[in-house]
Amino acid sequence: MAVYTHLGAEDMAALLAPYHLGDLVSAKGIAEGVSNSNWLIETARPAGETARFILTMYEFRIEIADLPYFLGLLDHLAAKGCPVPRSIHDDAGNLYRVVDTARGERALALIEFLPGVSLGDPTPGQARAVGAALATLHGAAADYPATRANGMGLAEWQRLAQECGADGLASIAPALAEMVAEHLPRLAAQWPTGLQTGVIHADLFPDNVLMQGETVTGLIDFYFACNDILAYDLAVTHAAWCFDASGEAFRPDLSAALLQGYASVRTLSTAEQAALPLLAQGAAMRFAMSRAYDWLNTPADALVTRKDPLAFARRLLFYADPANSGVFAA
Protein backbone atom coordinates (compact mmCIF):
# COMPACT_ATOMS: atom_id res chain seq x y z
CA MET A 1 0.00 0.00 0.00
CA ALA A 2 1.34 3.43 -0.76
CA VAL A 3 0.37 5.89 1.94
CA TYR A 4 3.60 7.13 3.45
CA THR A 5 2.19 10.19 5.20
CA HIS A 6 -0.74 9.81 7.57
CA LEU A 7 -3.23 12.67 7.67
CA GLY A 8 -6.09 13.22 10.10
CA ALA A 9 -9.53 14.46 9.00
CA GLU A 10 -8.80 18.05 10.11
CA ASP A 11 -5.45 18.08 8.28
CA MET A 12 -7.14 16.78 5.15
CA ALA A 13 -9.95 19.37 5.30
CA ALA A 14 -7.35 22.14 5.74
CA LEU A 15 -5.33 20.85 2.78
CA LEU A 16 -8.39 20.85 0.56
CA ALA A 17 -9.82 24.22 1.64
CA PRO A 18 -7.95 26.23 -1.06
CA TYR A 19 -9.61 24.15 -3.77
CA HIS A 20 -13.21 25.02 -2.86
CA LEU A 21 -14.46 21.59 -3.85
CA GLY A 22 -17.33 21.45 -1.34
CA ASP A 23 -17.51 19.59 1.97
CA LEU A 24 -15.14 16.72 2.52
CA VAL A 25 -17.17 13.50 2.68
CA SER A 26 -14.37 10.93 2.71
CA ALA A 27 -10.65 10.58 2.07
CA LYS A 28 -9.48 7.03 1.56
CA GLY A 29 -5.85 6.01 1.25
CA ILE A 30 -5.29 4.12 -2.02
CA ALA A 31 -3.55 0.77 -1.73
CA GLU A 32 -1.91 0.76 -5.16
CA GLY A 33 1.23 2.63 -6.07
CA VAL A 34 4.79 2.90 -4.90
CA SER A 35 6.17 6.41 -5.21
CA ASN A 36 3.47 8.65 -3.78
CA SER A 37 0.78 8.79 -1.14
CA ASN A 38 -2.63 8.87 -2.83
CA TRP A 39 -6.12 9.42 -1.49
CA LEU A 40 -9.48 9.14 -3.17
CA ILE A 41 -11.32 12.29 -2.06
CA GLU A 42 -15.09 12.61 -2.14
CA THR A 43 -16.70 15.97 -1.61
CA ALA A 44 -20.32 17.16 -1.51
CA ARG A 45 -21.26 20.34 -3.32
CA PRO A 46 -23.86 22.68 -1.81
CA ALA A 47 -26.42 21.36 -4.32
CA GLY A 48 -25.85 17.88 -2.90
CA GLU A 49 -23.99 16.16 -5.75
CA THR A 50 -20.75 14.42 -4.91
CA ALA A 51 -17.49 14.74 -6.77
CA ARG A 52 -14.35 12.59 -6.74
CA PHE A 53 -10.72 13.58 -7.00
CA ILE A 54 -7.31 12.06 -6.46
CA LEU A 55 -5.05 13.83 -3.99
CA THR A 56 -1.40 12.97 -4.45
CA MET A 57 1.34 13.79 -1.99
CA TYR A 58 4.76 13.47 -3.62
CA GLU A 59 7.04 11.40 -1.45
CA PHE A 60 10.23 10.48 -3.26
CA ARG A 61 11.87 10.30 -6.70
CA ILE A 62 9.87 13.42 -7.66
CA GLU A 63 11.43 16.87 -7.76
CA ILE A 64 9.00 19.67 -7.02
CA ALA A 65 10.59 21.63 -9.87
CA ASP A 66 9.31 18.92 -12.25
CA LEU A 67 5.67 19.19 -11.19
CA PRO A 68 4.80 21.91 -13.74
CA TYR A 69 6.09 19.55 -16.48
CA PHE A 70 4.03 16.57 -15.24
CA LEU A 71 0.83 18.44 -14.38
CA GLY A 72 1.04 20.75 -17.40
CA LEU A 73 1.40 17.64 -19.58
CA LEU A 74 -1.83 16.23 -18.15
CA ASP A 75 -3.68 19.41 -19.11
CA HIS A 76 -2.03 19.48 -22.57
CA LEU A 77 -2.99 15.86 -23.31
CA ALA A 78 -6.50 16.18 -21.85
CA ALA A 79 -7.09 19.24 -24.06
CA LYS A 80 -6.21 17.06 -27.06
CA GLY A 81 -8.73 14.41 -26.07
CA CYS A 82 -6.35 11.88 -24.48
CA PRO A 83 -7.88 10.00 -21.55
CA VAL A 84 -5.72 11.58 -18.87
CA PRO A 85 -6.86 13.35 -15.68
CA ARG A 86 -6.90 17.15 -15.73
CA SER A 87 -5.13 18.87 -12.89
CA ILE A 88 -7.32 20.80 -10.46
CA HIS A 89 -5.94 24.24 -9.70
CA ASP A 90 -6.34 25.90 -6.29
CA ASP A 91 -8.14 29.21 -5.84
CA ALA A 92 -4.92 31.10 -6.65
CA GLY A 93 -4.41 29.09 -9.86
CA ASN A 94 -1.57 26.97 -8.48
CA LEU A 95 -1.03 23.53 -10.03
CA TYR A 96 0.39 22.23 -6.75
CA ARG A 97 0.92 23.36 -3.16
CA VAL A 98 3.71 22.75 -0.67
CA VAL A 99 2.57 21.94 2.89
CA ASP A 100 4.14 20.98 6.21
CA THR A 101 3.49 17.43 7.37
CA ALA A 102 4.76 15.28 10.23
CA ARG A 103 7.31 13.92 7.72
CA GLY A 104 8.46 17.39 6.63
CA GLU A 105 7.55 19.62 3.70
CA ARG A 106 5.62 17.85 0.98
CA ALA A 107 4.15 18.97 -2.35
CA LEU A 108 0.63 17.88 -3.18
CA ALA A 109 -1.71 18.17 -6.14
CA LEU A 110 -5.27 17.29 -6.98
CA ILE A 111 -6.30 15.67 -10.25
CA GLU A 112 -9.56 14.49 -11.74
CA PHE A 113 -10.75 11.01 -10.81
CA LEU A 114 -11.22 8.86 -13.93
CA PRO A 115 -13.42 5.78 -14.20
CA GLY A 116 -12.17 2.32 -15.11
CA VAL A 117 -10.11 -0.43 -13.55
CA SER A 118 -6.53 -1.49 -14.00
CA LEU A 119 -6.11 -5.01 -15.32
CA GLY A 120 -4.41 -7.99 -13.77
CA ASP A 121 -4.92 -10.25 -16.75
CA PRO A 122 -5.31 -8.23 -19.97
CA THR A 123 -6.72 -9.65 -23.19
CA PRO A 124 -5.18 -9.11 -26.64
CA GLY A 125 -7.97 -6.63 -27.42
CA GLN A 126 -7.04 -4.61 -24.35
CA ALA A 127 -3.32 -4.78 -25.17
CA ARG A 128 -4.11 -3.52 -28.69
CA ALA A 129 -6.04 -0.58 -27.23
CA VAL A 130 -3.14 0.28 -24.93
CA GLY A 131 -0.66 0.21 -27.82
CA ALA A 132 -2.89 2.57 -29.80
CA ALA A 133 -3.34 4.85 -26.76
CA LEU A 134 0.42 5.05 -26.29
CA ALA A 135 1.04 6.00 -29.91
CA THR A 136 -1.78 8.56 -29.70
CA LEU A 137 -0.15 10.03 -26.60
CA HIS A 138 3.17 10.31 -28.47
CA GLY A 139 1.45 12.22 -31.24
CA ALA A 140 -0.59 14.46 -28.93
CA ALA A 141 2.47 15.40 -26.87
CA ALA A 142 4.59 16.26 -29.92
CA ASP A 143 3.92 19.99 -29.48
CA TYR A 144 4.17 20.04 -25.69
CA PRO A 145 6.55 22.94 -25.21
CA ALA A 146 8.30 21.90 -21.98
CA THR A 147 11.11 19.36 -21.83
CA ARG A 148 12.51 17.15 -19.10
CA ALA A 149 15.49 14.80 -19.22
CA ASN A 150 14.88 11.16 -18.30
CA GLY A 151 15.87 10.88 -14.64
CA MET A 152 15.51 7.09 -14.87
CA GLY A 153 17.76 6.62 -17.87
CA LEU A 154 20.93 4.60 -18.27
CA ALA A 155 23.00 6.76 -15.90
CA GLU A 156 20.41 6.19 -13.17
CA TRP A 157 20.36 2.40 -13.71
CA GLN A 158 24.13 2.49 -13.24
CA ARG A 159 23.84 4.65 -10.12
CA LEU A 160 21.14 2.42 -8.62
CA ALA A 161 23.20 -0.70 -9.34
CA GLN A 162 26.16 0.90 -7.62
CA GLU A 163 24.04 1.99 -4.63
CA CYS A 164 22.71 -1.57 -4.24
CA GLY A 165 26.20 -2.98 -4.65
CA ALA A 166 26.99 -6.45 -5.92
CA ASP A 167 26.49 -7.86 -2.41
CA GLY A 168 23.12 -6.12 -2.02
CA LEU A 169 21.94 -7.44 -5.38
CA ALA A 170 23.21 -10.92 -4.50
CA SER A 171 21.36 -10.74 -1.16
CA ILE A 172 18.14 -10.50 -3.20
CA ALA A 173 19.31 -13.31 -5.50
CA PRO A 174 22.76 -14.27 -6.81
CA ALA A 175 21.32 -14.42 -10.32
CA LEU A 176 20.35 -10.73 -10.09
CA ALA A 177 23.95 -9.68 -9.34
CA GLU A 178 25.19 -11.87 -12.20
CA MET A 179 22.64 -10.46 -14.62
CA VAL A 180 23.60 -6.86 -13.80
CA ALA A 181 27.34 -7.56 -14.05
CA GLU A 182 26.90 -9.16 -17.45
CA HIS A 183 24.28 -6.96 -19.10
CA LEU A 184 24.55 -3.44 -17.71
CA PRO A 185 27.96 -2.66 -19.25
CA ARG A 186 26.80 -4.14 -22.56
CA LEU A 187 23.65 -2.03 -22.60
CA ALA A 188 25.72 1.07 -21.83
CA ALA A 189 28.04 0.27 -24.73
CA GLN A 190 25.26 -0.51 -27.23
CA TRP A 191 22.51 1.96 -26.24
CA PRO A 192 21.10 3.40 -29.48
CA THR A 193 21.42 7.02 -30.53
CA GLY A 194 19.66 8.92 -33.28
CA LEU A 195 16.18 7.43 -32.80
CA GLN A 196 13.20 9.79 -32.76
CA THR A 197 12.65 11.37 -29.35
CA GLY A 198 9.60 13.05 -27.84
CA VAL A 199 7.53 13.05 -24.69
CA ILE A 200 7.25 9.55 -23.23
CA HIS A 201 5.19 8.20 -20.33
CA ALA A 202 8.04 5.86 -19.32
CA ASP A 203 6.01 3.77 -16.84
CA LEU A 204 2.89 2.58 -18.69
CA PHE A 205 2.33 -0.56 -16.62
CA PRO A 206 -1.12 -2.16 -16.33
CA ASP A 207 -1.61 -0.38 -12.99
CA ASN A 208 -1.18 2.95 -14.75
CA VAL A 209 -3.92 2.28 -17.31
CA LEU A 210 -7.61 2.37 -16.42
CA MET A 211 -9.92 0.47 -18.76
CA GLN A 212 -13.58 -0.32 -19.25
CA GLY A 213 -13.79 -3.39 -21.47
CA GLU A 214 -11.48 -2.69 -24.40
CA THR A 215 -11.64 1.10 -23.97
CA VAL A 216 -8.81 2.96 -22.32
CA THR A 217 -10.49 5.38 -19.89
CA GLY A 218 -7.40 6.59 -18.08
CA LEU A 219 -3.66 6.89 -18.59
CA ILE A 220 -2.33 7.92 -15.19
CA ASP A 221 0.85 8.34 -13.15
CA PHE A 222 2.90 10.56 -15.44
CA TYR A 223 5.57 11.12 -12.80
CA PHE A 224 8.34 9.51 -14.84
CA ALA A 225 7.29 11.29 -18.04
CA CYS A 226 10.21 12.89 -19.85
CA ASN A 227 11.72 13.48 -23.29
CA ASP A 228 13.43 10.37 -24.55
CA ILE A 229 13.34 7.78 -27.36
CA LEU A 230 9.71 7.18 -28.37
CA ALA A 231 10.34 3.51 -29.17
CA TYR A 232 11.79 3.06 -25.67
CA ASP A 233 8.32 3.90 -24.31
CA LEU A 234 6.88 1.13 -26.47
CA ALA A 235 9.60 -1.19 -25.14
CA VAL A 236 8.72 -0.28 -21.53
CA THR A 237 5.06 -0.94 -22.22
CA HIS A 238 5.92 -4.22 -23.92
CA ALA A 239 8.02 -5.38 -20.94
CA ALA A 240 5.20 -4.40 -18.57
CA TRP A 241 2.27 -5.95 -20.48
CA CYS A 242 3.47 -8.97 -22.43
CA PHE A 243 4.38 -11.48 -19.73
CA ASP A 244 2.14 -13.40 -17.40
CA ALA A 245 1.77 -12.32 -13.79
CA SER A 246 4.70 -14.50 -12.63
CA GLY A 247 7.02 -12.69 -15.05
CA GLU A 248 8.09 -16.09 -16.40
CA ALA A 249 5.95 -16.72 -19.43
CA PHE A 250 6.04 -14.49 -22.50
CA ARG A 251 2.59 -13.90 -23.99
CA PRO A 252 3.01 -13.73 -27.79
CA ASP A 253 -0.68 -12.91 -28.23
CA LEU A 254 -0.42 -9.80 -26.04
CA SER A 255 2.86 -8.82 -27.68
CA ALA A 256 1.48 -9.02 -31.21
CA ALA A 257 -1.64 -7.09 -30.20
CA LEU A 258 0.25 -4.32 -28.38
CA LEU A 259 2.65 -3.83 -31.30
CA GLN A 260 -0.22 -3.86 -33.82
CA GLY A 261 -2.13 -1.32 -31.75
CA TYR A 262 0.86 1.01 -31.63
CA ALA A 263 1.55 0.61 -35.36
CA SER A 264 -2.10 1.34 -36.17
CA VAL A 265 -1.48 4.93 -35.02
CA ARG A 266 2.25 5.54 -35.49
CA THR A 267 4.54 3.74 -37.94
CA LEU A 268 7.87 2.69 -36.49
CA SER A 269 10.93 3.49 -38.61
CA THR A 270 13.19 0.63 -39.67
CA ALA A 271 15.79 1.81 -37.16
CA GLU A 272 13.21 1.88 -34.34
CA GLN A 273 11.99 -1.57 -35.26
CA ALA A 274 15.55 -2.92 -35.24
CA ALA A 275 16.35 -1.29 -31.89
CA LEU A 276 13.33 -2.68 -30.03
CA PRO A 277 15.04 -5.83 -28.65
CA LEU A 278 17.81 -3.72 -27.11
CA LEU A 279 15.38 -1.03 -25.91
CA ALA A 280 13.32 -3.76 -24.24
CA GLN A 281 16.41 -5.08 -22.46
CA GLY A 282 17.04 -1.53 -21.24
CA ALA A 283 13.45 -1.24 -20.06
CA ALA A 284 13.79 -4.49 -18.14
CA MET A 285 17.07 -3.32 -16.61
CA ARG A 286 15.48 -0.02 -15.56
CA PHE A 287 12.72 -1.74 -13.57
CA ALA A 288 14.98 -4.46 -12.21
CA MET A 289 17.26 -1.72 -10.82
CA SER A 290 14.58 0.55 -9.34
CA ARG A 291 12.86 -2.46 -7.78
CA ALA A 292 16.14 -3.81 -6.40
CA TYR A 293 16.93 -0.43 -4.85
CA ASP A 294 13.45 -0.23 -3.33
CA TRP A 295 13.73 -3.83 -2.13
CA LEU A 296 16.81 -2.92 -0.14
CA ASN A 297 15.75 0.58 0.97
CA THR A 298 11.98 0.72 1.57
CA PRO A 299 11.34 2.14 5.07
CA ALA A 300 10.01 -0.46 7.48
CA ASP A 301 7.02 1.72 8.47
CA ALA A 302 5.87 2.39 4.88
CA LEU A 303 2.57 0.77 4.00
CA VAL A 304 3.89 -0.27 0.64
CA THR A 305 4.26 -3.60 -1.13
CA ARG A 306 7.76 -4.10 -2.54
CA LYS A 307 7.87 -5.25 -6.16
CA ASP A 308 9.95 -8.19 -7.31
CA PRO A 309 13.12 -7.18 -9.20
CA LEU A 310 13.60 -10.73 -10.46
CA ALA A 311 10.49 -10.52 -12.62
CA PHE A 312 12.34 -7.94 -14.73
CA ALA A 313 15.71 -9.68 -14.53
CA ARG A 314 14.00 -12.67 -16.18
CA ARG A 315 12.45 -10.42 -18.84
CA LEU A 316 15.85 -8.97 -19.65
CA LEU A 317 17.25 -12.46 -20.19
CA PHE A 318 14.26 -13.26 -22.38
CA TYR A 319 14.81 -10.19 -24.57
CA ALA A 320 18.59 -10.81 -24.72
CA ASP A 321 18.17 -14.41 -25.90
CA PRO A 322 18.77 -14.59 -29.69
CA ALA A 323 16.10 -17.31 -29.83
CA ASN A 324 13.56 -14.56 -29.07
CA SER A 325 14.81 -12.01 -31.59
CA GLY A 326 11.66 -12.47 -33.68
CA VAL A 327 9.39 -11.01 -31.00
CA PHE A 328 9.55 -7.52 -32.48
CA ALA A 329 9.70 -8.52 -36.15
CA ALA A 330 7.35 -6.41 -38.25
Ligand SMILES: Nc1ncnc2c1ncn2[C@@H]1O[C@H](COP(=O)(O)OP(=O)(O)O)[C@@H](O)[C@H]1O
Ligand atom coordinates in the same frame (compact mmCIF):
# COMPACT_ATOMS: atom_id res chain seq x y z
N1 LIG B 1 -6.95 10.06 -11.96
C1 LIG B 1 -7.21 8.91 -11.36
N2 LIG B 1 -8.44 8.37 -11.44
C2 LIG B 1 -8.72 7.20 -10.80
N3 LIG B 1 -7.85 6.52 -10.03
C3 LIG B 1 -6.61 7.02 -9.93
C4 LIG B 1 -6.21 8.23 -10.58
N4 LIG B 1 -4.93 8.49 -10.26
C5 LIG B 1 -4.53 7.49 -9.46
N5 LIG B 1 -5.52 6.61 -9.25
C6 LIG B 1 -5.47 5.41 -8.42
O1 LIG B 1 -4.38 5.55 -7.52
C7 LIG B 1 -3.43 4.51 -7.71
C8 LIG B 1 -2.03 5.02 -7.48
O2 LIG B 1 -1.80 6.15 -8.31
P1 LIG B 1 -0.41 6.39 -9.01
O3 LIG B 1 -0.41 7.74 -9.63
O4 LIG B 1 -0.14 5.23 -9.92
O5 LIG B 1 0.58 6.37 -7.75
P2 LIG B 1 2.10 5.95 -7.70
O6 LIG B 1 2.84 7.01 -8.44
O7 LIG B 1 2.44 5.91 -6.27
O8 LIG B 1 2.18 4.63 -8.38
C9 LIG B 1 -3.71 4.00 -9.10
O9 LIG B 1 -3.31 2.67 -9.27
C10 LIG B 1 -5.22 4.15 -9.22
O10 LIG B 1 -5.86 3.09 -8.57
Ligand SMILES: N[C@@H](CCOP(=O)(O)O)C(=O)O
Ligand atom coordinates in the same frame (compact mmCIF):
# COMPACT_ATOMS: atom_id res chain seq x y z
N1 LIG C 1 5.91 0.56 -12.46
C1 LIG C 1 7.06 0.40 -11.61
C2 LIG C 1 6.89 1.05 -10.31
C3 LIG C 1 6.85 2.54 -10.42
O1 LIG C 1 6.05 2.99 -9.45
P1 LIG C 1 4.57 3.53 -9.71
O2 LIG C 1 3.77 2.88 -8.64
O3 LIG C 1 4.77 4.99 -9.60
O4 LIG C 1 4.09 3.08 -11.08
C4 LIG C 1 7.33 -1.08 -11.33
O5 LIG C 1 6.43 -1.88 -11.52
O6 LIG C 1 8.45 -1.38 -10.89
